[in-house]
Amino acid sequence: MKRYLFIILLAISFSVQAQSNTVNYKYIIVPEKFSFLKQMNQYGLNTLTKALFEDKGFTVYFDNTEIPQEIAADRCKALVVELQEKNSMFVTNLTLLLKDCKGAVVIKSKEGKSREKEYEIAYNDALRDAFTSFNHFNYVADQPTMTTNTVTLPTSTTTPPKTVPSNQIAATKAEQKEALLYAQPISNGYQLIDATPKIVMTLLKTSMEDCYISNNGNANGIVIKKNGIWFFEYYKNNVLVSENLSIKF
Template sequence: MKRYLFIILLAISFSVHAQPNAANYKYIIVPEKFSFLKQINQYGLNTLTKAFFEDKGFRVYFDNTEIPEEIAADRCKALVVDLQEKNSMFVTNVSLLLKDCKGAVVLKSKEGKSREKEYATSYNDALRDAFTSFNDLKYVAGSPTPTTSAVPSNTNTETKTIPVPADQPLATKTEKQEALLYAQAISNGYQLIDATPKIVMTLLKTSVEDCYISNNGNANGIVIKKNGTWFFEYYKNNVLVSEKLSIKF
């Protein structure tokens, strides 16, 4: 009898000290530069990460921007994104981590992989592959957000990895824009104009050739050149949308 009582008490103890669910957090902070890369928003990875979690219902901020007073007063109300690289000779591997204010890993994705040779394409494809681990993640409005006292400082936390079958394809929806768009130079990039003429999209320069931070008025994403063809890529309802563009520079 004592043995069963001990097991019950042990189970209760584990439930009290369990890690908070990432979906209970309202805010996510994305660094402007991932630690293994040399430049800010290199390959557009930081912007892509921000757009992904915004589509999940979270309020997402870069770490170099002004953050809400609620987070400034208590950093433990936000999760921080980290990206880890583990490359081999022919494969790009990245894992996405969500950490709490103490640096403990709350969620970790599978290793996203890509065999593309071009760095910009390879890192973007690998990151999107890692995103599939978070397909079911969604911010639940009104859920209690863990505070500093939610996890005792001496609690040993473990990384929670969401299993995803290795052969699971990335959900992608490809759309084609037939109209020719004309690129008009601006101070920090281009604006794309249709035949009306009307500005339909802005392209902001990045440190990567043929890769731009983009906005079409409805979605934030990136415009990237793949095999000589331009694409506008963004997330909509948890699905990666890739719009083929016809641009005349």
């Protein structure tokens, strides 16, 4: 009898542990400025936080963007991210909190740590370390249960055939970028960062919609949206190069 009771209690224990790894929220809201920092998206932490949760399958919005009607009508459908810093002389310590609409902490990460001296590297390393607490969480939305123990990388989009005018002397070469880039607003446009995060390209606004003057550190060109797909176009050795970009605004 005692043996059976022990087995039942053990099963209940595993059941509770499994439930604790389940997140019953679809939406997450990330502030554009964390309370312990002075600037919006300082060190790219807010953009990185958004990207990390999106890689886990959540639908993530910044707090100052247009919130969809589903969340506007019921803010309790979304969790709000809070990032806390614990001051230390030689170590950067960050903890991620997910709070519900009443301010109650639903999930608290471990304390992420970094001993890097440069602020940007230290904060990003500490945030990524804290986020490892979410490696084995399951995401439950509506009816299906989706296990997000592994991150699914964005699938690349095949570059459509490009028609070249007959009077164009230089040949056109189409290339493809597979990595997802995140658009971070700046005063006169955007800067595109990868998941490192590292700035890989700048986009400067023009008078045309969905057309930017751009530079990736090696070439000057334009980033333009055609048929719903973004392209970075520039000349290299008198050849027009068109690179397919995957951009998340």
